[in-house]
Amino acid sequence: MNTINGIMKRPNKKNLPPGRLKITQALKTLLEHKEFNGITTAEIAKNAGVTEALIYKYFSDKRDLLHEVLREYLENYGVQLEWDLKGIKGAINKLRKLIWSHINVYATNRVFARILLVEVRNHPDYYRSETYKLVQKYSDTVLSIIQEGIRDQEIRDDIPPKLIRHGILGSIEQVCLSGIIFGREISPEDLTEDLCEFIFKGIERKDV
Amino acid sequence: MNTINGIMKRPNKKNLPPGRLKITQALKTLLEHKEFNGITTAEIAKNAGVTEALIYKYFSDKRDLLHEVLREYLENYGVQLEWDLKGIKGAINKLRKLIWSHINVYATNRVFARILLVEVRNHPDYYRSETYKLVQKYSDTVLSIIQEGIRDQEIRDDIPPKLIRHGILGSIEQVCLSGIIFGREISPEDLTEDLCEFIFKGIERKDV
Amino acid sequence: MNTINGIMKRPNKKNLPPGRLKITQALKTLLEHKEFNGITTAEIAKNAGVTEALIYKYFSDKRDLLHEVLREYLENYGVQLEWDLKGIKGAINKLRKLIWSHINVYATNRVFARILLVEVRNHPDYYRSETYKLVQKYSDTVLSIIQEGIRDQEIRDDIPPKLIRHGILGSIEQVCLSGIIFGREISPEDLTEDLCEFIFKGIERKDV
Amino acid sequence: MNTINGIMKRPNKKNLPPGRLKITQALKTLLEHKEFNGITTAEIAKNAGVTEALIYKYFSDKRDLLHEVLREYLENYGVQLEWDLKGIKGAINKLRKLIWSHINVYATNRVFARILLVEVRNHPDYYRSETYKLVQKYSDTVLSIIQEGIRDQEIRDDIPPKLIRHGILGSIEQVCLSGIIFGREISPEDLTEDLCEFIFKGIERKDV
DNA sequence: CATGAATGAGCATTCATTCAT
DNA sequence: TATGAATGAATGCTCATTCAT
Numbered sequence: 071m072n073t074i075n076g077i078m079k080r081p082n083k084k085n086l087p088p089g090r091l092k093i094t095q096a097l098k099t100l101l102e103h104k105e106f107n108g109i110t111t112a113e114i115a116k117n118a119g120v121t122e123a124l125i126y127k128y129f130s131d132k133r134d135l136l137h138e139v140l141r142e143y144l145e146n147y148g149v150q151l152e153w154d155l156k157g158i159k160g161a162i163n164k165l166r167k168l169i170w171s172h173i174n175v176y177a178t179n180r181v182f183a184r185i186l187l188v189e190v191r192n193h194p195d196y197y198r199s200e201t202y203k204l205v206q207k208y209s210d211t212v213l214s215i216i217q218e219g220i221r222d223q224e225i226r227d228d229i230p231p232k233l234i235r236h237g238i239l240g241s242i243e244q245v246c247l248s249g250i251i252f253g254r255e256i257s258p259e260d261l262t263e264d265l266c267e268f269i270f271k272g273i274e275r276k277d278v
Numbered sequence: 279m280n281t282i283n284g285i286m287k288r289p290n291k292k293n294l295p296p297g298r299l300k301i302t303q304a305l306k307t308l309l310e311h312k313e314f315n316g317i318t319t320a321e322i323a324k325n326a327g328v329t330e331a332l333i334y335k336y337f338s339d340k341r342d343l344l345h346e347v348l349r350e351y352l353e354n355y356g357v358q359l360e361w362d363l364k365g366i367k368g369a370i371n372k373l374r375k376l377i378w379s380h381i382n383v384y385a386t387n388r389v390f391a392r393i394l395l396v397e398v399r400n401h402p403d404y405y406r407s408e409t410y411k412l413v414q415k416y417s418d419t420v421l422s423i424i425q426e427g428i429r430d431q432e433i434r435d436d437i438p439p440k441l442i443r444h445g446i447l448g449s450i451e452q453v454c455l456s457g458i459i460f461g462r463e464i465s466p467e468d469l470t471e472d473l474c475e476f477i478f479k480g481i482e483r484k485d486v
Numbered sequence: 487m488n489t490i491n492g493i494m495k496r497p498n499k500k501n502l503p504p505g506r507l508k509i510t511q512a513l514k515t516l517l518e519h520k521e522f523n524g525i526t527t528a529e530i531a532k533n534a535g536v537t538e539a540l541i542y543k544y545f546s547d548k549r550d551l552l553h554e555v556l557r558e559y560l561e562n563y564g565v566q567l568e569w570d571l572k573g574i575k576g577a578i579n580k581l582r583k584l585i586w587s588h589i590n591v592y593a594t595n596r597v598f599a600r601i602l603l604v605e606v607r608n609h610p611d612y613y614r615s616e617t618y619k620l621v622q623k624y625s626d627t628v629l630s631i632i633q634e635g636i637r638d639q640e641i642r643d644d645i646p647p648k649l650i651r652h653g654i655l656g657s658i659e660q661v662c663l664s665g666i667i668f669g670r671e672i673s674p675e676d677l678t679e680d681l682c683e684f685i686f687k688g689i690e691r692k693d694v
Numbered sequence: 695m696n697t698i699n700g701i702m703k704r705p706n707k708k709n710l711p712p713g714r715l716k717i718t719q720a721l722k723t724l725l726e727h728k729e730f731n732g733i734t735t736a737e738i739a740k741n742a743g744v745t746e747a748l749i750y751k752y753f754s755d756k757r758d759l760l761h762e763v764l765r766e767y768l769e770n771y772g773v774q775l776e777w778d779l780k781g782i783k784g785a786i787n788k789l790r791k792l793i794w795s796h797i798n799v800y801a802t803n804r805v806f807a808r809i810l811l812v813e814v815r816n817h818p819d820y821y822r823s824e825t826y827k828l829v830q831k832y833s834d835t836v837l838s839i840i841q842e843g844i845r846d847q848e849i850r851d852d853i854p855p856k857l858i859r860h861g862i863l864g865s866i867e868q869v870c871l872s873g874i875i876f877g878r879e880i881s882p883e884d885l886t887e888d889l890c891e892f893i894f895k896g897i898e899r900k901d902v
Numbered sequence: 903c904a905t906g907a908a909t910g911a912g913c914a915t916t917c918a919t920t921c922a923t
Numbered sequence: 924t925a926t927g928a929a930t931g932a933a934t935g936c937t938c939a940t941t942c943a944t
Binding site: 528539541 | 912913914917
């Protein structure tokens with residue numbers, strides 16, 4: 071089977087031009103130790119072994135390149151999540167797994183986490199990008215699990231589903247953020263445990 | 279009495295040159311909406327209504343200006359804290375008030391909080407600055423309250439005091455950080471409550 | 487034959503980018519009337535008909551540009567000297583020709599002389615530059631002629647060869663310096679005559 | 695007697711304002727280790743213990759300050775020379791003493807020498823300054839000694855006196871310049887000896 | 903006699919971006 | 924598919940100089 075650790079290889083990754091791949095890879099590598107604004111196009115090109123001009127052949131500008139890198143991460147996470155949720159029954163169980171998956175991908179992909187939480191957030195062009203739609207799609211996934219839970223009477227129906235979603239995603243960010251910014255360890259298991267205890271106490275339906 | 283909200287006006291603030299005052303004020307204002315690296319000296323000067331050169335008459339460079347602004351905040355908070363702790367008895371009670379004071383100053387001075395938590399932390403020159411000594415002084419204050427608590431048998435003596443301090447200050451940062459970065463509300467009362475419950479359960483001495 | 491005054495045209499000169507050529511040429515021209523520190527990058531760029539940024543594409547900084555210009559001169563002189571020494575027999579005769587060549591290149595290339603004698607000398611980065619190695623190579627050439635002279639019993643063997651070299655090169659500088667700084671005429675023939683009389687009287691071996 | 699090493703104290707030196715004295719002294723000190731263009735007004739003021747503004751109370755600009763410092767040296771040298779020539783008989787003997795005096799003042803006052811030989815020469819405002827008149831006066835002194843020598847038939851009358859003067863002063867500069875620029879020792883006795891031998895052979899009248 | 907406050911013009915250097923080939 | 928050459932608009936910072944007091 072064409073998988074690595076349960077992650078499907080994207081088939082189109084193969085036929086992307088080599089220069090393009092080198093560029094995105096170079097940015098990822100550089101982002102491990104520097105913040106995006108501190109990285110120059112010259113640096114990216116040099117690390118990629120291509121010329122600066124090539125960046126502008128494949129990406130409309132420097133931020134667009136960042137969005138594309140983010141998109142790769144998001145797509146991988148999308149595939150991963152789909153895999154992770156397979157065979158799980160019940161909305162609460164699905165949410166628990168999703169929370170773990172989310173925290174885990176932040177814990178193991180600091181670059182991904184940092185791009186999403188600190189690099190793109192304050193820039194309006196991000197919200198207009200194609201990449202942002204992937205985040206919205208993910209957001210929709212979370213919402214539909216919650217709605218499934220309400221329908222199946224696992225989750226209280228007196229809190230607006232979107233508020234629940236906001237609570238969940240906000241909490242995840244909150245517990246991960248300082249770990250990401252200050253480079254501290256993030257323990258997916260522990261954080262998931264703490265978070266679920268806290269969240270589910272509030273949203274789970276107390277059967278009559 | 280010469281006070282505002284219990285904060286003594288620094289008498290020397292009056293005889294600082296007007297240009298200097300305008301510059302620090304301009305930076306504070308700009309920091310409300312932009313991050314430090316995105317603010318240019320030209321912008322600061324224009325907002326202050328002075329020339330760029332004047333910045334370098336009063337500050338050795340752009341970062342030094344940032345440190346000076348931070349110092350003003352720190353000095354004010356130092357005075358405020360001293361006031362706040364007056365008349366409070368018992369280490370636990372003092373710590374509770376200190377935690378509230380700390381969270382409150384972050385909640386009401388977002389610029390202060392952002393400088394301290396995100397702008398200066400990664401830059402080594404900060405740790406060599408005079409300003410950093412104020413932070414250390416504050417850190418010492420926290421430590422001496424903890425030691426007082428241990429001595430008076432309010433606080434467990436089997437955890438190293440510095441570890442307790444690290445836990446307290448780290449928790450404060452953790453709960454405030456996402457509020458600060460994403461510009462969300464911070465409720466000093468609620469956060470203090472949550473935090474104290476969590477912290478004091480761990481450190482308070484169970485009387486035999 | 488592809489020569490000018492016996493100097494081989496460097497073949498790689500042709501395929502240097504035009505902008506780079508324009509920049510070095512512009513600096514050479516400006517150095518005829520101004521000292522290096524008084525020349526701004528803006529001036530260089532304007533004279534070259536390029537933008538200031540291009541200077542930094544080809545040279546790491548302003549002084550590096552100066553070193554590159556100096557290197558061109560040194561390389562040309564190196565080629566010239568090799569040519570000039572061809573077919574000359576005897577160390578004393580070679581030294582005489584070398585002295586004339588040296589003085590002559592100063593006399594005809596004031597810019598070259600001024601860079602070498604007044605612009606780079608006091609700056610430590612020069613001594614770390616690649617260009618400086620060319621000067622050392624030249625220095626080695628002089629030394630080996632002296633050693634040849636000692637071996638062939640043309641030159642006294644009771645003075646350390648390096649001291650002899652120091653005397654020769656120091657004298658050349660001394661007699662040329664005021665001409666260069668005050669823009670006076672330099673007569674290679676006369677100066678060589680005077681210098682050789684003085685130098686050779688001291689170092690030539692009196693046959694027993 | 696009101697002298698130091700034979701140099702008359704200028705009586706007006708006493709009633710110059712202290713700030714002015716501090717400024718000129720500061721520049722002299724700084725010139726020992728840095729070139730004039732590399733010295734800032736801020737530096738001068740700081741070293742003098744006064745404010746930058748005061749410089750502009752006493753001097754019209756930075757170069758004017760330099761000229762004033764030069765003037766002090768020139769005035770001192772003028773007084774010294776007058777003293778040195780006292781009681782000497784014969785133009786040739788006077789010239790010899792003058793040459794020694796000139797070289798000696800360069801040897802013992804590097805700052806003076808450097809100002810005169812490298813700092814002011816290329817700047818047209820120097821030639822319009824009051825200070826330049828002192829140099830011309832000195833030049834006149836030399837000329838009149840030469841004319842005295844011609845009149846007394848000590849010196850050849852078939853070379854224009856001004857050409858002789860040019861030769862003498864030019865030679866002095868020539869032999870001192872490299873010592874000054876490269877910071878080498880200057881030996882007044884030896885250089886005077888060499889120079890006089892060379893010069894006097896050319897200009898002395900061979901009696902029939 | 904001296905200062906404190908402020909400035910205008912300029913400096914070397916950087917960087918994302920463009921375009922003809 | 925990729926490059927080499929070039930740029931325009933800043934950027935942080937410096938410095939001689941002015942002027943009211």
